[in-house]
Amino acid sequence: MATTAVRSTGSPKGMPLHLKLRRVERRQKLKAFILVLPLLLFILIGFVLPIGRMLFNAIHDHTLLTLMPRTMTALSEWEGRDLPDEAIYAALIADLKDSWAQKTATAIGKRMNYELPGSLSQVVLSARKASLLTSGPYKEAMIEISPLWGRQDVWNLMKRGTSAYTDYYLLRSIDYQYGPDSQIVASPPENAIFRGVFLRTLSISISVTAVTLLLGFPVAYLLATLPSRSSNLLMIMVVLPFWTSLLVRTIAWVVLLQQHGVVNETLIALHVISQPAELVYNRVGTIVAMTHIQLPFTLLPIYSVMKTISPTYVRAARSLGAGPFYAFWKVYFPQTLPGIAAGCLLTFILCLGYYITPALVGGAADQMVSSFVAYYTNEELNWGMASALGAILLTATLLLYYSFNKLVGVDRLKMG
Amino acid sequence: MEGRGLMSSTNDAFVEFSGVQKTYDGEALVVKNLNLEVARGEFLTMLGPSGSGKTTTLMMLAGFEAPTHGSILLGGRAIDNMPPHKRDIGMVFQNYALFPHMTVEENLAFPLRVRKLGKADTHARIKRALDMVRLGAYGGRRPGQLSGGQQQRVALARALVFGPKLVLMDEPLGALDKQLREHMQLEIKRIHENLGVTIVYVTHDQVEALTMSDRIAVFNEGVIQQLAAPVELYERPQSAFVAQFIGENNRLRGKVVAMNGADCKVEIPGVGNVHALAVKVEGVGQPTVLSLRPERVRLNPTPGSLPNVFSAQVAEVIYLGDHVRTRLSVCGHDDFVVKLPSSEGVVQVEPGAAITIGWNTEDCRALDAP
Numbered sequence: 001m002a003t004t005a006v007r008s009t010g011s012p013k014g015m016p017l018h019l020k021l022r023r024v025e026r027r028q029k030l031k032a033f034i035l036v037l038p039l040l041l042f043i044l045i046g047f048v049l050p051i052g053r054m055l056f057n058a059i060h061d062h063t064l065l066t067l068m069p070r071t072m073t074a075l076s077e078w079e080g081r082d083l084p085d086e087a088i089y090a091a092l093i094a095d096l097k098d099s100w101a102q103k104t105a106t107a108i109g110k111r112m113n114y115e116l117p118g119s120l121s122q123v124v125l126s127a128r129k130a131s132l133l134t135s136g137p138y139k140e141a142m143i144e145i146s147p148l149w150g151r152q153d154v155w156n157l158m159k160r161g162t163s164a165y166t167d168y169y170l171l172r173s174i175d176y177q178y179g180p181d182s183q184i185v186a187s188p189p190e191n192a193i194f195r196g197v198f199l200r201t202l203s204i205s206i207s208v209t210a211v212t213l214l215l216g217f218p219v220a221y222l223l224a225t226l227p228s229r230s231s232n233l234l235m236i237m238v239v240l241p242f243w244t245s246l247l248v249r250t251i252a253w254v255v256l257l258q259q260h261g262v263v264n265e266t267l268i269a270l271h272v273i274s275q276p277a278e279l280v281y282n283r284v285g286t287i288v289a290m291t292h293i294q295l296p297f298t299l300l301p302i303y304s305v306m307k308t309i310s311p312t313y314v315r316a317a318r319s320l321g322a323g324p325f326y327a328f329w330k331v332y333f334p335q336t337l338p339g340i341a342a343g344c345l346l347t348f349i350l351c352l353g354y355y356i357t358p359a360l361v362g363g364a365a366d367q368m369v370s371s372f373v374a375y376y377t378n379e380e381l382n383w384g385m386a387s388a389l390g391a392i393l394l395t396a397t398l399l400l401y402y403s404f405n406k407l408v409g410v411d412r413l414k415m416g
Numbered sequence: 417m418e419g420r421g422l423m424s425s426t427n428d429a430f431v432e433f434s435g436v437q438k439t440y441d442g443e444a445l446v447v448k449n450l451n452l453e454v455a456r457g458e459f460l461t462m463l464g465p466s467g468s469g470k471t472t473t474l475m476m477l478a479g480f481e482a483p484t485h486g487s488i489l490l491g492g493r494a495i496d497n498m499p500p501h502k503r504d505i506g507m508v509f510q511n512y513a514l515f516p517h518m519t520v521e522e523n524l525a526f527p528l529r530v531r532k533l534g535k536a537d538t539h540a541r542i543k544r545a546l547d548m549v550r551l552g553a554y555g556g557r558r559p560g561q562l563s564g565g566q567q568q569r570v571a572l573a574r575a576l577v578f579g580p581k582l583v584l585m586d587e588p589l590g591a592l593d594k595q596l597r598e599h600m601q602l603e604i605k606r607i608h609e610n611l612g613v614t615i616v617y618v619t620h621d622q623v624e625a626l627t628m629s630d631r632i633a634v635f636n637e638g639v640i641q642q643l644a645a646p647v648e649l650y651e652r653p654q655s656a657f658v659a660q661f662i663g664e665n666n667r668l669r670g671k672v673v674a675m676n677g678a679d680c681k682v683e684i685p686g687v688g689n690v691h692a693l694a695v696k697v698e699g700v701g702q703p704t705v706l707s708l709r710p711e712r713v714r715l716n717p718t719p720g721s722l723p724n725v726f727s728a729q730v731a732e733v734i735y736l737g738d739h740v741r742t743r744l745s746v747c748g749h750d751d752f753v754v755k756l757p758s759s760e761g762v763v764q765v766e767p768g769a770a771i772t773i774g775w776n777t778e779d780c781r782a783l784d785a786p
Binding site for chain 2: 312318319321334
């Protein structure tokens, strides 16, 4: 501060005031920037770049372009009305020969298999046989080797491969795909699962958010109004789940809720039910376990807002003639809305990405988007699909956040 | 003091505390045997240091605290079991407690909506109330967009808009700066006179109490020390606490050596015998505290004109614009203060000068020795 003071007094007398101010502010901004620089670099290198690169996979796929360069060059001239001519088949054979030699035929086959199931084995077969071919006519020979190469839709698929950019993965993620003539059609029922998955993700997230709010709001109110000695104890009990691993808590719910678990045994012993209820490996188990994990995230922002609401507001309302409930509803509750909004937003967004918990306590019909992302990443090795699903989830979340910001205003939120 | 309260109140006591006690922990009484009557249309101030029980008394009247013992009557009806929202008492809080999520108009509409008033009537009342506090153009704003003084006036309007017969104010001017506070004191006084509502006002600021009140109840340690009009309270304090709390005074500790009707003679160690008015002394030989207002002390009086004349030395002179504050050393007591009006300019004192001081018997009150 001392140096800036000296600087500004030493500056030319005619310097406008706003320039002097800007000079001082620039130094402070620079200082602030240097302070956050390490974290910024870490986030950029460890977070933004890898995720950005991964998301790029959703629209970028140059498998065919790089593995079949000759065919792709030849196809760029092709109109797509009839089967390609001899020259293109010649290019195809040359590419297949290369792929057989370089053991990339499987990669080509897998890429084509995404869109035309069953084509993987045909492509590998074609590559092996093509490597033995020495002279033409290539067209007949190829169709002889595999009927695949006599199909218009296969060539249309190859033609789409001439571009490194594809919307195939995104279309699949919302249950559309390409028809035989490269037109966009709805996916057949056996492939059309993703809209359902997104809706399920949304509905589980909404349910969990609603339950945490219903359970958390009264506790937050109690915490905010109790004398500090008892509220401290209660607070420890609320944040206790934070100190336990998420996996442990989820497994604990399996133990509690399973067919001969604590809950069922107790209910049967009390003659509330005669047969064990299905409490786990279904939607009930998923929501119970997720609610337990998310409760503090909803509760704490609400609590922190309630803590700042002076009890004189309700007193004032009472003195003005409002009954206890009316005063609570019209005066106290509206002031807790920023906390409710913050808690619910936090929980909702975290729920959208749940993966482990539904996998452990949910049934087959309770898997959320993230588990499909994991499936495509780890098992199918179809990173295009994984990225497309992730991109849609991220976009939906950002849209939600944006509209929330427009409606409520994030600067009014209190995260705790 | 109880007798005094009854004497000055009219027949129709609007608020009546009888034998009210309050304890929070079951051991110490915050309010001890409170008996107080407030007349209809009166402006009564409860004045006292913090922890003296004045706010607790107000909260019991508002219904936010229940008396541990005794009962409170409002308009002749016991309200002990009446919840706050049925009492029809307007209240202004220390930090205004304006609802931050509502505009000024919505704040004012709140008590009217609760009472299910018609739209036109509601509108008219809000307008009247806002005009009364001179904030007619601010109806659409939120409390956060108003200055402290404006918020205070909105709080006042809100407490009055539904036409309560009784309005309670809990240190409503405490958060304002001095100039604004003085302005608001007059404003509240004007509103009180115009509307004729009964106001019970809590403050720890004695100037505020003196400015606004019809009567002041001085609280200390859960007991009303004195209940009287401002003039009475200042001129004739009944106890050493009241004398010290209201205005400035010189305190001289001594022992009563002789009593003669209303007068008594008190021996002050190191000073000598002083003639004083026996207000609250227990008898000859008992300790007492003499209370003497700084502005009632004469400097260099004509010999023989006053019954009490002593020699003193000027220790300090502070010029304060409207008056000169002079600290004297009187026979070893060096905290004796005298206020001299600066306009007169007759008595010029210099630090270190030897002078004489004197005062009348009536101005020197012999009070209890706490």
